[in-house]
Amino acid sequence: MPAYMIALNRGVHDWKKLDEYWKAAGPSFEGLGAKRLAIYTPLTALEVMGPLEGVVEIEFPDLDTAKRWYESPAYQKAKQIRDGVADTELFIIDGGFVPAEERMPHLKRQS
Template sequence: MPAYVVLTREHTHDAQEMERYGEKAKAAREGHDPQPLAFYGDIEVLEGSAMEGAVILRFPDMAAARAWYQSPAYQEARKHRFQGADYRVFIVDGLTEV
């Protein structure tokens, strides 16, 4: 069953750190092949706190999503995200495709 990693950027503190994060996060996707379903497009918050942007990545399953997130390459990228902005990040199981 597919799994989705959802990242919501709530507030940017340091644009330069976010640039570094973007470069390293892109490289960290190699070998994990997530399918981007949404990537910082136009956003409209209907309920809850404001956010600046969102990303949704589809993986084949929870294990693949965790493997990407816990990979050394993404952990290195993540350091820059922590310094650059406030995010909420979670993995959610998808539905079995019909």
């Protein structure tokens, strides 16, 4: 099942360094079957918590491949360039559908 990497850019502190990051990060996806679904395309913020400057969405063949990309030396090197340069939230999600009654069981146990 496909997995998706989503990155939310909440703010930029150094545009020159961010450009260096983009140049370094791009090649880290090669050879993994990654599909670039949305890379800083125009967005309409409907329900957000704080500023949102841009979004990236990449599809991977599966969750293991997405994790392998993130942990790769190529991406980790690029990530070092980005650290402190932009306020970024990055996460990987598995594709699919979870029925409502099965969603977030770790939180349901707390209530």
